[in-house]
Structures are given as C-alpha cells and as structure tokens.
Amino acid sequence: MIDSVEAYASKNAGAILQALWQHVEISLIAIIITIMIAIPLAIALVNRPKIGEVISQLAGIIQTIPSLAVLGILIPFVGIGTVPAIIALVLYAIMPIFQNTYAGLTHIDPVLLEAADALGVTYRFKLFRIELPLAMPMILSGIRIATVLVIGTATLAALIGGGGLGTYILLGIQTNNNDALVVGAVLSAVLALLASWLIKGLSKLSFKKLGIGVLVVLVLGGGAWGWSALTKPAQTITIAGKMGGEPEILINMYKDLVEQDNPKIKVQLKPNFGGTSFLFKALKSGQIDVYPEFTGTVLQSLVKSSQKVNSDPQLAYQDAKNDLNKQFNMRYLKPMAYQNGYAITVRKSTAAKYHLKTIADLQRVGNRLNGAFDPDFYQQSDGYPGLQKAYHFKLKSARTMEPSLRYVALADGRVDVTDAYTTDPQIRQYHLVVLKDSKRFFPPYQGAPMMTNQFAKDHPNVVRSLKRLSGKITTSDMQEMNYQVTVKHHSAAKVAKQYLTQHGLLSK
Amino acid sequence: MIQFSHVTKQFDGTAALKDLNLTIDDGEFFVLVGPSGSGKTTLLKTINRLVVPTSGTVTIDGQDVSKSHLQELRRHIGYVLQTGALFPNMTVEQNASIQLDNLGWEAQKKHERIVELMTKVNLDPAQFLHRMPSELSGGEAQRVGIVRALAARPKLVLMDEPFSALDPVSRRQLQKIVLNLHKQIDTTIVFVTHDMHEAFLLADRLAVIHNGVILQEGEPDYLMANPADEFVKRFFDVDNSNTRLLKQVITSGLGRPLTKQDNVIRLQNSQTVYEWAGLLEKNPTQLISVDGEVLDQSDLISYVADLGKESSND
Structure with a gap:
C-alpha cells in the first residue's frame, strides 16, 4: 500500500505539487479575503451589538448549509472554477473569524477600556495598540479554525473545476485509485495541520511583527500574481478534460498539436476538471474553450432529442453535431476512431473454452456462466436488461458489483462475465476478451473535441489542428495508452507525445 | 479651579447626583468621601466626561468641559483607577508613556520623564521599565498607574479609590508617596475614597457625599469638630466605626x-x-x-x- 502510494506520488510529483500549490493558493486567497471582510466587520459592529448579533447568526446559518450545496447554489451566479470555490470558502470561513474577533473585542476588561478613554488616546491608538492586541489571541484562534476548515473544504473545489488536492481525492474515488485518494487526503490533512501549527506559532509573536509579516506576505503574493499575469502570453486557450487518464491523454495531444501548428498560442490544460455537466457549463460560459466529449454522452445527456440514439456511429455523430449546433450554438469536430462504449468481457480462457466471439454466443452457454455488473449497467434499460432481450440469453447468475472490483473478480475466476468500457486498461491488464456487439445494441461512444461556434470562428487554426486527430487512435491504441497511464503510471503528457510522434502527427 | 454648578445625573430615572454645587481650588488635594453608591465616583467622572451630567455644568478654569475637545481634555488630566488598570500587552514603560505618546513627545524626553517619575514612586527604573504588568504586585502596578497619571505634567489628577484594593502596608506606602508627590508638584488632585481615615490623612479639604448630595465640605479638622448633621457625625465618629485608631x-x-x-x-x-x-x-x-x-x-x-x-x- 505505502509502496504503491509512494510510486504513484513520485511518478506524478509534478502534477501533485501543482495541485498542492493550487490548494495552498485557493485556501490562502480565501483566508485573506475572509480576514479582510470579517475583522473590519467585527470592529465596525463592536459598538452596535444588535446588528453584530444578527450578522453572527447569519454567518452561523451559512455555515450549516452543506458546502456542496453552497457550491451548487453559486454555479448559476458565478459559474465554475476557482472563483465560486473561493466565494464558497469565504462564506464558510467568515463565521469563525467574525465571531472570534467580535468576542475578543467585546470581552476586553471594561476597566482597561475606561482607562484608555480616560487617558484620552486617539481612536487609532485604542484600536491598534489596545483593543486588537488584547483580542489577538481570540482572533488568531478564529483564523486558525477558519484555515483548517478552508483547507479541508477546499478539497471540494475540484468538484467545480477549482483544482487543488481534491482533484486527487475525486480521481481516486471515480477511478477507484486508492493511491491518488491517499495522496490527496493525506496532503490536505498535512497542509491543515501545518497551517494550524504555523498560526499557533504566530500567536507568540508581537502584534507589530505580525503586522509586518502579513504585509510582507501580501506584497510578495501580489507581486508574484502580478508578475505571472504580466508574463502570460498574448493568446491563451484553455482545454479541459473530465476525470481520469484517458481525457488527460487526449487534451495533451490537443495541446501538442495546437502549439506545434500555432507557435503564438499557448494552451492551458485543466485535466481532471470535473464531471460532464460542469465541463459543459464551463464551455458555455467561456471559462474553458475546448473539451473532448463522447457522441453517446452528447445524445443521451446534453442535447434534447426524442429519437433513440442511432446505433450507427456515423449517423450518431451527425445527430450529435446537428443538435449541438442548433440547441447550443456549438461546434463538434469529427470524432477519433476509437469507441469507448459499453462492452461485455470474459476471460481469455472462457472465450477459448466456449468459443465465445460475439454477445450472441452467450445464448449457447450463458446458463453455465456467472455475471457481475456495474450497478448502473445492471439497472438501465440500455444496460443488462435490454441486452438480455436483444440477444435472448440468460446467465446462471447475475449480480451488481463495484466497477473496479468486477475486473478483479473476473480475473480471479469468481465471476465469468462482466460489463466494461471498451478502452479500459484492465482489459489489457487482465488479458480479457471483448465480445462483439454484432447487433449494435450499445450506443456508439466516440470522442471528439467540442467548442462554441464563436470560438471555432475566431480560431480557425486551432480547429484545423484539432481536426488532425479525427479518424485516428484505434480502440486498442487507446487501451494501450490508458494502460500506460493508469496502470503503469506514466505521465499522460509523455504517452500522448509518444503516440503523436510515432504516428507522424508531431515532428520531433 | 474646578467648578460644578447644579450638576444632576440620572441613571435610568434614579438620580445619582442631585443639583450639586462645588468648587475645587488649584493645587488642592481634594477628597470626595462617602459610602458606596453615594455618587462620589460619578461626580469625579463628570470632570473628564466619562460621565456626562443630565443637567448642570462642570468647568475647569472657566472652560466648560462639555465644550472641550474630548481627547485633548483627557490627555491633560491624569487618571488613576482602582486596580492600576495597566494594559497587559505593554511593558511598564509603554504603559506609563501612553499619554505622552498621544501628546507626541519625543522618545528620549518620554524615557527621561518616566525614569524620573519611577524613581519618585520608589520603583527602580532599571529593574521595572521592561517588566510586563503580569509580573508586578498590586502595589507596584498602582505605582506605575500613578506614574502614568503624572507623566504629562497634568494640572489635574483624578484618583478613583486607587488604594482600596491594596493590602494595608502597600496602601500606607502609597498614601505617603502620593502626599509627598503632591507637596513637590503644583497639581490639583481629586481623590475618591470610602475610607474616612484615608480621607483624613490625605485631604487639604474634603466633601462628604451621600445619596448624590454634598452633606458638608471643608477642612478635615473643621468637619470633625462641627459635623453638619447626624450622618456626617456618625461617619466621622471613629468610636462607632469598626476601625480602631x-x-x-x-x-x-x-x-x-x-x-x-x-x-x-x-x-x-x-x-x-x-x-x-x-x-x-x-x-x-x-x-x-x-x-x-x-x-x-x-x-x-x-x-x-x-x-x-x-x-x-x-
């Protein structure tokens, strides 16, 4: 376990470090904004206890809303990405900082305040030399609570494309990659502990040193941000991908091709950006420019269509392209060759023993085989029930099983038949045989780049570069590349570059 | 010269001060004495506007305090509270120079002034300047409180039961220090206490306050010999008090x-x-x-x- 986590971490060190930095950045920005809102607010409301009480209650109520719901509520207003993530984090962190500052300021010994007044000190002297220093232990403990909260909650930013360590947790859950999950979870926990410890250390410093420290951090942070903003190339396009290795390989290919053909354009990648609806919304709102999507997904989840999905891949692509253009004013380029749809797999030995080639062959021997299926596949009419009807077969037994476990169970011989995605690397890893869908029961799933019509019009060169992949990459190519990335843990960028060079799409 | 004329103060409908008239002369050590709840502290606080009278005026050298610039007024009045009330986040020196900071004194002059006063209240500057208030005894803290009140060479110092929380020995020492300081400097001191003996020991003149009214004012010996009424008489009647002299x-x-x-x-x-x-x-x-x-x-x-x-x- 530890070895595999270590191996995973060292192979993905660059990306993990980037996610870690992103996590720190999101959390730090959120905390700084919260401090700048909550502390002045508390100072302003100290002498207005009624309003202070109301604000305190309000901040408390906000905090009881599950963070996921806050993110959901914010999407229609501010879209997805880092901004709504930071807004949600700020909303969350306001309560502990506000309440602690407020309590710290209102619990100062009244005798000291009377003394300050009686000595005729200025308002500024009273606030900065007396009230804030006396309230500082409480304020810092509020900041500490808020920081730990923010670092923990920031893992949810990944859900709406905000990046950070949550990307690895999400990736781990979705692809059942415990190494990724452990890396994400452990790093965010360590980060929270470290921050908490650091702030505790700060509380021992004097108020003056603390102020200077904050100023230095702000100036350095602002400078770094400004520098990076200034040095950005003139034209940057953003290409995102869904969770997992396969989309990451694809978008790396897009990047390589676009940047080779258009030296002036810089491509920014956002791998593991989120689920289908997040990506689609991000594309609509212009936060991302391009992402690869499957024809089957377009037809089933994105566009409204009364027809059943056409089983012919070419026609399905035409439908998807036309509907996207009409309904969303979007451009859907020609797909690559490979299919990443549902499939039925068996072990090589089973296939040999019973001479299994197509799903129809299950009619003969199905009653001798045990099946295990993904819970969704097991229930959907376009999954197992529909398949049984279309091919008229019956298995000895059929049950549901967690997606990644079903491969292991199949390889171990505990079950004989499972569903699969055609490009899953496990097919290669466990030497499985995919039974041919001769009746074309499963809808076609072909990947192709998607973008708005406006973007396509403004960037004809980018479109031309992306089109070079259409018809390329076979299912076995994809399977092999997925195997390299998710099982062998090679970097997606390297695997993508290798493919492109080997196929003459990229000059060395 | 401090003049109270027709000063009335009401807290939630009950009168803490009732149409009170009093004059305190320059350089006097004036003691306001009375039982707790008599209104003596309230009266003291009308001088630096910690309490604003419901009606009536308080003037310092003819200047109505309600028309003075508040911070300006207070920066030139020393104030000693019951418990020292030093700020726990500042050193003894920082505490003592607060008014000087706000008056814009130079660092060197501030330091010299504080050292001078520390010596006068018998606190060794080398030993005490950099201590935090938490490292001081009650008596030491109150001495710093006195240094703080006198630092800006105020013409007027207000003391609100400054020694009531101290043990008898420290109280005795501080009473002596304050008396000595008053002899050396040309400062009016208005001192509030409920302790009759303290009032006798310190006062040039004193006023006995009860239920928001001044029952009698004058020099201690005169009051002792000619109590205005039964209350004053009993208040001064040492045989009836629990303290044996x-x-x-x-x-x-x-x-x-x-x-x-x-x-x-x-x-x-x-x-x-x-x-x-x-x-x-x-x-x-x-x-x-x-x-x-x-x-x-x-x-x-x-x-x-x-x-x-x-x-x-x-």
Whole structure:
C-alpha cells in the first residue's frame, strides 16, 4: 500500500505539487479575503451589538448549509472554477473569524477600556495598540479554525473545476485509485495541520511583527500574481478534460498539436476538471474553450432529442453535431476512431473454452456462466436488461458489483462475465476478451473535441489542428495508452507525445 | 479651579447626583468621601466626561468641559483607577508613556520623564521599565498607574479609590508617596475614597457625599469638630466605626511617656491598632510610640479587653 502510494506520488510529483500549490493558493486567497471582510466587520459592529448579533447568526446559518450545496447554489451566479470555490470558502470561513474577533473585542476588561478613554488616546491608538492586541489571541484562534476548515473544504473545489488536492481525492474515488485518494487526503490533512501549527506559532509573536509579516506576505503574493499575469502570453486557450487518464491523454495531444501548428498560442490544460455537466457549463460560459466529449454522452445527456440514439456511429455523430449546433450554438469536430462504449468481457480462457466471439454466443452457454455488473449497467434499460432481450440469453447468475472490483473478480475466476468500457486498461491488464456487439445494441461512444461556434470562428487554426486527430487512435491504441497511464503510471503528457510522434502527427 | 454648578445625573430615572454645587481650588488635594453608591465616583467622572451630567455644568478654569475637545481634555488630566488598570500587552514603560505618546513627545524626553517619575514612586527604573504588568504586585502596578497619571505634567489628577484594593502596608506606602508627590508638584488632585481615615490623612479639604448630595465640605479638622448633621457625625465618629485608631488607645489612658532608652517604632495616631498588632505579631516585645507615649504588648491586650466590656455594657 505505502509502496504503491509512494510510486504513484513520485511518478506524478509534478502534477501533485501543482495541485498542492493550487490548494495552498485557493485556501490562502480565501483566508485573506475572509480576514479582510470579517475583522473590519467585527470592529465596525463592536459598538452596535444588535446588528453584530444578527450578522453572527447569519454567518452561523451559512455555515450549516452543506458546502456542496453552497457550491451548487453559486454555479448559476458565478459559474465554475476557482472563483465560486473561493466565494464558497469565504462564506464558510467568515463565521469563525467574525465571531472570534467580535468576542475578543467585546470581552476586553471594561476597566482597561475606561482607562484608555480616560487617558484620552486617539481612536487609532485604542484600536491598534489596545483593543486588537488584547483580542489577538481570540482572533488568531478564529483564523486558525477558519484555515483548517478552508483547507479541508477546499478539497471540494475540484468538484467545480477549482483544482487543488481534491482533484486527487475525486480521481481516486471515480477511478477507484486508492493511491491518488491517499495522496490527496493525506496532503490536505498535512497542509491543515501545518497551517494550524504555523498560526499557533504566530500567536507568540508581537502584534507589530505580525503586522509586518502579513504585509510582507501580501506584497510578495501580489507581486508574484502580478508578475505571472504580466508574463502570460498574448493568446491563451484553455482545454479541459473530465476525470481520469484517458481525457488527460487526449487534451495533451490537443495541446501538442495546437502549439506545434500555432507557435503564438499557448494552451492551458485543466485535466481532471470535473464531471460532464460542469465541463459543459464551463464551455458555455467561456471559462474553458475546448473539451473532448463522447457522441453517446452528447445524445443521451446534453442535447434534447426524442429519437433513440442511432446505433450507427456515423449517423450518431451527425445527430450529435446537428443538435449541438442548433440547441447550443456549438461546434463538434469529427470524432477519433476509437469507441469507448459499453462492452461485455470474459476471460481469455472462457472465450477459448466456449468459443465465445460475439454477445450472441452467450445464448449457447450463458446458463453455465456467472455475471457481475456495474450497478448502473445492471439497472438501465440500455444496460443488462435490454441486452438480455436483444440477444435472448440468460446467465446462471447475475449480480451488481463495484466497477473496479468486477475486473478483479473476473480475473480471479469468481465471476465469468462482466460489463466494461471498451478502452479500459484492465482489459489489457487482465488479458480479457471483448465480445462483439454484432447487433449494435450499445450506443456508439466516440470522442471528439467540442467548442462554441464563436470560438471555432475566431480560431480557425486551432480547429484545423484539432481536426488532425479525427479518424485516428484505434480502440486498442487507446487501451494501450490508458494502460500506460493508469496502470503503469506514466505521465499522460509523455504517452500522448509518444503516440503523436510515432504516428507522424508531431515532428520531433 | 474646578467648578460644578447644579450638576444632576440620572441613571435610568434614579438620580445619582442631585443639583450639586462645588468648587475645587488649584493645587488642592481634594477628597470626595462617602459610602458606596453615594455618587462620589460619578461626580469625579463628570470632570473628564466619562460621565456626562443630565443637567448642570462642570468647568475647569472657566472652560466648560462639555465644550472641550474630548481627547485633548483627557490627555491633560491624569487618571488613576482602582486596580492600576495597566494594559497587559505593554511593558511598564509603554504603559506609563501612553499619554505622552498621544501628546507626541519625543522618545528620549518620554524615557527621561518616566525614569524620573519611577524613581519618585520608589520603583527602580532599571529593574521595572521592561517588566510586563503580569509580573508586578498590586502595589507596584498602582505605582506605575500613578506614574502614568503624572507623566504629562497634568494640572489635574483624578484618583478613583486607587488604594482600596491594596493590602494595608502597600496602601500606607502609597498614601505617603502620593502626599509627598503632591507637596513637590503644583497639581490639583481629586481623590475618591470610602475610607474616612484615608480621607483624613490625605485631604487639604474634603466633601462628604451621600445619596448624590454634598452633606458638608471643608477642612478635615473643621468637619470633625462641627459635623453638619447626624450622618456626617456618625461617619466621622471613629468610636462607632469598626476601625480602631491608635489615637483612641492613647485617649483611653494607656501607655507611658517615652524615655531615651526605649527602642521604639514611631506610628501616627491615625494609624490603626491592627497595624500595631501586625508589628507585635512579628516581634512580641516591640515597643511603639504614638504622640510621645510608649505602648507595649500588654497595652494592646488591655485595650482589647476594655472593648469587650464596652460592648457588653451596650
């Protein structure tokens, strides 16, 4: 376990470090904004206890809303990405900082305040030399609570494309990659502990040193941000991908091709950006420019269509392209060759023993085989029930099983038949045989780049570069590349570059 | 000169001060004395506007305090609170120079002034300047409080029961220090206390306040001899108070004349028998002298035994 986590971490060190930095950045920005809102607010409301009480209650109520719901509520207003993530984090962190500052300021010994007044000190002297220093232990403990909260909650930013360590947790859950999950979870926990410890250390410093420290951090942070903003190339396009290795390989290919053909354009990648609806919304709102999507997904989840999905891949692509253009004013380029749809797999030995080639062959021997299926596949009419009807077969037994476990169970011989995605690397890893869908029961799933019509019009060169992949990459190519990335843990960028060079799409 | 004219203060409908008139002269050590809840602290606080009168005016040298710039007014008035009220986040020196900071004094001048005053209240600057308030005893903290009040050379210092929370020995020392300081500097001190003996010891003039009204004002001896009414009389009637003074021991006929061979500690007749008992506790054979009379351990026992007879006769 530890070895595999270590191996995973060292192979993905660059990306993990980037996610870690992103996590720190999101959390730090959120905390700084919260401090700048909550502390002045508390100072302003100290002498207005009624309003202070109301604000305190309000901040408390906000905090009881599950963070996921806050993110959901914010999407229609501010879209997805880092901004709504930071807004949600700020909303969350306001309560502990506000309440602690407020309590710290209102619990100062009244005798000291009377003394300050009686000595005729200025308002500024009273606030900065007396009230804030006396309230500082409480304020810092509020900041500490808020920081730990923010670092923990920031893992949810990944859900709406905000990046950070949550990307690895999400990736781990979705692809059942415990190494990724452990890396994400452990790093965010360590980060929270470290921050908490650091702030505790700060509380021992004097108020003056603390102020200077904050100023230095702000100036350095602002400078770094400004520098990076200034040095950005003139034209940057953003290409995102869904969770997992396969989309990451694809978008790396897009990047390589676009940047080779258009030296002036810089491509920014956002791998593991989120689920289908997040990506689609991000594309609509212009936060991302391009992402690869499957024809089957377009037809089933994105566009409204009364027809059943056409089983012919070419026609399905035409439908998807036309509907996207009409309904969303979007451009859907020609797909690559490979299919990443549902499939039925068996072990090589089973296939040999019973001479299994197509799903129809299950009619003969199905009653001798045990099946295990993904819970969704097991229930959907376009999954197992529909398949049984279309091919008229019956298995000895059929049950549901967690997606990644079903491969292991199949390889171990505990079950004989499972569903699969055609490009899953496990097919290669466990030497499985995919039974041919001769009746074309499963809808076609072909990947192709998607973008708005406006973007396509403004960037004809980018479109031309992306089109070079259409018809390329076979299912076995994809399977092999997925195997390299998710099982062998090679970097997606390297695997993508290798493919492109080997196929003459990229000059060395 | 501080003048209160027709000063009334109401808190939630009840009057803490009732149409009060009083004049305090420049350079006076003026004591406001009265039982708790009498309004003496409220009256003191109208001077630096910590309390704003419901009606009536308070003037300092003819200038109405309600029309003065608030911080400006306060920066030129020293203020000593009951508990020292030092800011726990600042050193002794920082605490003592707060008014100087706000008046914009130069660092060097500030330091010199604080060192000078620290020496006057018997606190070694080298030892105390950089201590935090948490490292001070109650008496030490209150000395710093006094330094803070005097730092800006104010013409007026207000003291609100500054010694009531201290132990008798520290209280005694601080009373002496304040009296000495007052003799050296040309400053008006308005001092609030509920302790009649303290009032007697310190006051040039005093005013007895009860239920928001000044019952009588004047020099201590005059008030003692001519109490205006029954309340003042009882307030000054030391025999009726629980405190027993050495003066009472002498007037009860105890003691013998002082001779040259006697190794005595001199005490004032306004000090209490408890302080005497404290000395005897440390050294049972210690002799004291009060007003030229020598008292020893047996005198104390006789005095206390007589007290018992007195109360059984009541």
